[in-house]
Every structure is written in structure tokens, then in C-alpha cells.
Amino acid sequence: MNDVLQIIVKRLGLGLITLLVISIIIFGAVELLPGDLAQAILGQAATEETVAAMREELGLDRPAPVRYFAWLKGAVVGDFGNSLASGIPVTELIGPRFKNTLFLAVYAAIIAVPIAIMLGVLAALYRNSVFDRVANVLTLTSISSPEFFLGYILVLFLAVKNSLFPAISSLSDDMSLADKLHRVFLPALTLVLVVVAHMMRMTRAAIINLLASPYIEMARLKGTPQRKVITHHALPNAWAPVINVVALNLAYLITGVVLVEVVFVYPGIGQLLVDSVTKRDFPVVQACCLVFAATYILLNLAADVGSILTNPRLRHPK
Amino acid sequence: MSPFIVGYYALLIGATCVAAYFKNRTAFLLLFSLMLASFVVGLVGGERALWTITVVAALIAAAAGIAFTFREFLTISLKGEAQKAIKSAPLTATFGLFMIMIYIIAAVFAPIIAPFGEAEVVGSSFAPADEVMLLGGDQLGRDMFSRLVYGARNTVGIALLTTCLAFLMGTTLGLLAAVKGGWFDQILARSVDVLMSIPTLVFSLLLLSIFGTNTSTLVIVIAIIYVPPVFRLARAVAGNIVVMDYIEAARLRGEHSWHLIVREILPNASAPLIAEFGLRFCFVFLLISGLSFLGLGLQPPTADWGSMVKENATLISFGEVTPLIPAGAIALLTVSINFVVDWMLYRSSGLKT
Numbered sequence: 301m302n303d304v305l306q307i308i309v310k311r312l313g314l315g316l317i318t319l320l321v322i323s324i325i326i327f328g329a330v331e332l333l334p335g336d337l338a339q340a341i342l343g344q345a346a347t348e349e350t351v352a353a354m355r356e357e358l359g360l361d362r363p364a365p366v367r368y369f370a371w372l373k374g375a376v377v378g379d380f381g382n383s384l385a386s387g388i389p390v391t392e393l394i395g396p397r398f399k400n401t402l403f404l405a406v407y408a409a410i411i412a413v414p415i416a417i418m419l420g421v422l423a424a425l426y427r428n429s430v431f432d433r434v435a436n437v438l439t440l441t442s443i444s445s446p447e448f449f450l451g452y453i454l455v456l457f458l459a460v461k462n463s464l465f466p467a468i469s470s471l472s473d474d475m476s477l478a479d480k481l482h483r484v485f486l487p488a489l490t491l492v493l494v495v496v497a498h499m500m501r502m503t504r505a506a507i508i509n510l511l512a513s514p515y516i517e518m519a520r521l522k523g524t525p526q527r528k529v530i531t532h533h534a535l536p537n538a539w540a541p542v543i544n545v546v547a548l549n550l551a552y553l554i555t556g557v558v559l560v561e562v563v564f565v566y567p568g569i570g571q572l573l574v575d576s577v578t579k580r581d582f583p584v585v586q587a588c589c590l591v592f593a594a595t596y597i598l599l600n601l602a603a604d605v606g607s608i609l610t611n612p613r614l615r616h617p618k
Numbered sequence: 619m620s621p622f623i624v625g626y627y628a629l630l631i632g633a634t635c636v637a638a639y640f641k642n643r644t645a646f647l648l649l650f651s652l653m654l655a656s657f658v659v660g661l662v663g664g665e666r667a668l669w670t671i672t673v674v675a676a677l678i679a680a681a682a683g684i685a686f687t688f689r690e691f692l693t694i695s696l697k698g699e700a701q702k703a704i705k706s707a708p709l710t711a712t713f714g715l716f717m718i719m720i721y722i723i724a725a726v727f728a729p730i731i732a733p734f735g736e737a738e739v740v741g742s743s744f745a746p747a748d749e750v751m752l753l754g755g756d757q758l759g760r761d762m763f764s765r766l767v768y769g770a771r772n773t774v775g776i777a778l779l780t781t782c783l784a785f786l787m788g789t790t791l792g793l794l795a796a797v798k799g800g801w802f803d804q805i806l807a808r809s810v811d812v813l814m815s816i817p818t819l820v821f822s823l824l825l826l827s828i829f830g831t832n833t834s835t836l837v838i839v840i841a842i843i844y845v846p847p848v849f850r851l852a853r854a855v856a857g858n859i860v861v862m863d864y865i866e867a868a869r870l871r872g873e874h875s876w877h878l879i880v881r882e883i884l885p886n887a888s889a890p891l892i893a894e895f896g897l898r899f900c901f902v903f904l905l906i907s908g909l910s911f912l913g914l915g916l917q918p919p920t921a922d923w924g925s926m927v928k929e930n931a932t933l934i935s936f937g938e939v940t941p942l943i944p945a946g947a948i949a950l951l952t953v954s955i956n957f958v959v960d961w962m963l964y965r966s967s968g969l970k971t
Contacts, residue, residue: 321812430647444952446904448911449945452934460937555817559908574912577827585827592820
């Protein structure tokens, strides 16, 4: 058991280092601005004095490494400074929106994961059947469509032509959960369509890979019934790839959320990021990017750790 | 009950019986499940829903017909190895090839095909479709159809350029890393690991917010973002090849690493790299369209499918399909490419499971 702990701690450390490097990239990218931040905010027409005053206010007169560590120290305790556009602390802007995005992502994931795994396993078991072929074409179509295409189709048919669900998913705090679920259904369904397609294809590939292994053939040859081959021989080894697939797709979900939020005017962190990019509100952009990157790394880490925990060969490396 | 519903079910039941009589299991299962679905959909949505199903089925049939005739055409006009490959291709793949051809024609001959200029104001804003404007007007009264055709040139052209750039950098670095090995390889591989742990859309938003959104920065930024995955694949593919004996022989001959890459490795790595090129193109294309949709990609008045969706998005709340047309154009191209790549991967893997 000690070994496992050691491996996991090692992976966590690696993830932390990656996050640190990414924070340097995110911070450093803004340093690459032609001119500097103060110039970029005020524009070319600003006088020398106002730019100097702005520099003072933003602390740009200090060297970059000093500012980086100050920024990082703030980021660790959740203080990203103030928004340039509105002057509100970035954390206040991000906090409730991050909760909304998480709500949407979890909602979509709860619907998508069981459906995708079930369909993926079925497609793998009955491969090259009608079901498998139709599923292949449908998932390929769903993967290839931009999120906004799927989103607007759903809006057209489920919100405009038949008013089953609202086309715009605005939320407020005093709504009941059922009301919220109803409002957020269309963006969640859009995400589900994309994620199910990805997840199902990956699950199918993983299971087919598994069913091709020699010990499955051995089990079949010695006359084990199909059901038992699946439950006793295939399934215990299928967990690792399936957990991997789920975590990777949840990571995908986190980024897919940006476009979907814009389509449905959903008050989430993706919408905030896009707005801030248009307004060139750098502290908010940096904070949003860091939050996205951290979530992404965390989920990839979860995929790693999950596959280690379920795979004895990785648990006890030679 | 209207004659349409009676006719609909009569045709469906008849076709199912024919399929059962000829013991065609695939067709029977498809038709039967379609019939069951129709019962449910018909009960819920009424006649209109059944019409929708009919239209969709007719579209699929038309697509299959096009794919079939195109495959026959290619089998007749091609010779040798290519003919053999096409003959066994699934209909989805030939459909993909056909659609890609249409897009290329639209992109190359855009000024001839389009009745109006890219930014030419023809009618009133959001004008309905008529003989002059085949698909109606957009929010400024420009011809939707002309812009769609020019969009093939702009959106696809930019995506192609970006993918080529990413591939040039990615494969060169990847193959060099595989050939050189050692610290050069290690440093590149580690930095790629880090770069790949930032979600692409978020990373591109960050970079575009800094460098501004003109076409050349867009191309460069997205190309750089897509270098890591290409690098990884190229390095993995080449990693399997550099251990071969003929590479060893070439090394002993004293060949330069450039010669190794171009003459020895590249010809043997081309199949997976071409398939990867198709897939990567789809990702780049979707990313650029997504950015344009967010208003951060190609800037107006350039006709571009992503921004066309955004500009006309308000129409959707009046039940108009106009904004779906450019979005559909994006989807159709990526689907077509994916169909072709799927078939190529299947062929090159030799998997006959």
C-alpha cells in the first residue's frame, strides 16, 4: 500500500509542478504585450504622465519576477487583484460563475457518463452490427459538429418550435433546484451530445482492445459462458481504461463549456473569460485561464491515479 | 387519419416485410426500429414529426445515392491500386470524398459561383429568400449564399494554412527529436507535456487577448498551439522506425540526420501522418470557427462561417434556420473529413475485426 501512496504523491507533485510552469506561462504571456500593460489599457493616445501613473497603480515599476511572486502568492489564497474594467475583485467575479459552470458540468456529466459507458460497451460487444455502425456514424457526426451548431439545433427544435425548455439559461439564487435543472437543460444536453460521442467511442475502443487479449480468448476456449467472460474476466480489467476515458472527457467538458455558455448566455466562467478577452481585462483573463488549467490538470491527474489504483501491474511496478 | 400517415406506415411496413422476405437482417432491423420510433414520435409530435422523419430519411437516401454513384464513377475512372481501394470503400468514405471535392470547388471558384460580392449589400437586412438571394440576406442585407461560398475560401483556407504550418513545425521537431534523442528529445518532450496540459481553446483565448485578433496572429497562434500534439505523434511514429535495421544501416553509411528524416523515416511514417493531418485539420477548423463565433477569429467584413452564425444568431428565436446553414457547412466538412480519415485509418491498421 505504501508503494501506491508514493506513486500518487509523486504524480501529485508532478501535477503541481506543471501547474506552476503554466502559471509562469500565463503570467509571462501578458508580459509579452507590445509596449506594456498600462500602454495597452490606455491606448496609443494616452499622455506620458497618465501611462506613468497607471504603471504606478498597477505596480508595473517593479521587476517582473517580483510581480510574478506577488501574483502567485495572491493566487494561492484566492486573491487575483481587481478587474481592470469594473474594479471589482476578480475573485468576486469568478466565484459565483465558477459555481454555475461546475453545476452545468456536473449536470451534463451525470447524464452523459452512464449512457456513454453503456452504449460503448454494447457497441464493443456487438461490433460491426447495425447498432455499432449507426452509432459510429452518429457519434462521428456529433464529434465533428461545432458545439454551437448542436446548441442552435436544440434551441430551434426544443425552445422555439416547441417551447419545452427556455432558450436562454439565466440563473438566480432563489430558484429551486428543479427550476434550475429545467433552465439549464438545453446547454447540458448540448454538452451531453458531444461528450457521450467522445466517451462512447473511447470506451468502445478500450473494450475492443481488452476483448482481443489472449486471456479472454482462453476463457472463451475453455467454454466459459459469454456473460461470465464479461463479468469475471473482462470487467475487472476494464475499469482502468474506463476511468481514464471518463476523466479525460470530463476534462474536455470543462473546455467545451466555453462555447456552450456563450450560445445559451449562461452566467458561467467561460462567458466571463470570453467577455474579458474582448475587453482585454487581463487580471480576469489570467485568473480564468489558471482556473481552467488547474481543473484540467486535476482531472488528468485523476485519470492517472484512477488507472494506477485499478491496475495491479501499475500498483506494484517491477 | 390523413393519407400521408396511411401512406407512410404502409410504405414502412411494406419495406419491412420485403426486407424480412429476402432475409436481409440489417435492413430489416433498421426498418423495424425506424417503425417503432415512428410510432412513438408520431404519437407525441403528430404528423409534422413524421414529415421531419421522412425528410431526414430522404436526405440520408440521397446522400447514400450520391456516395454510391460517386464510388461507381471513381471505380470506372481510376486504375490499378486506387481503383481497388475505392471499390471496397464504405459509402460514408465516398460521401466524404464527394463533399470535400464540392468544398474545394466552391473555394477555388468562389468569385465565379457567388452571384454577389463578399461584402456587397444587396437587399434589406434579414431579407427572406427569393430568386435573387437564394438563402436570403444577413443582418446587413448581404447575400447569404455568396457569403457562404466565399466563406469556404476564407475559413477553409485559413484553417488549411494553419494546419500546414503546425504540421511543418510539429513533424520537423518530432522527427528530429526521434533521430537525435538525448537531451534535445527530453527537453522538447517535457515542454510539450506542459503545453498540452492547457486546454486549447483557453490557451488560444489567452494568446489572442494579448496579441490582438488579426488574421496573421490568428494563424500563428493556433499553429503554435497545435504543434505539441503533432510533435507527439510524429515522435511516437518515428520512435518505432528509428530502431529499424535500415536506419542503422543509413547511420553507418554516415548519412546526415536530415537525410535520415526525409529519405528514410518520412516515407514510412506517411500513412499515420496523413490521417493525423485530416484529424488535426478538423480540430483547427473547429477551433477557428469557434473563435470566430466568439468574435475573436476572422474579423468582419470577411465572410467566415463562424462569425456568420454569430451575426445571424438572433434569427433563431423567430424559428428561422438561417444561422444553422453556415454552422451546418462547418459540420458537414468536418464530418466528411472524419469519414475519410476513419476509412484510411481502418485500411492502414489492417484491422479486420
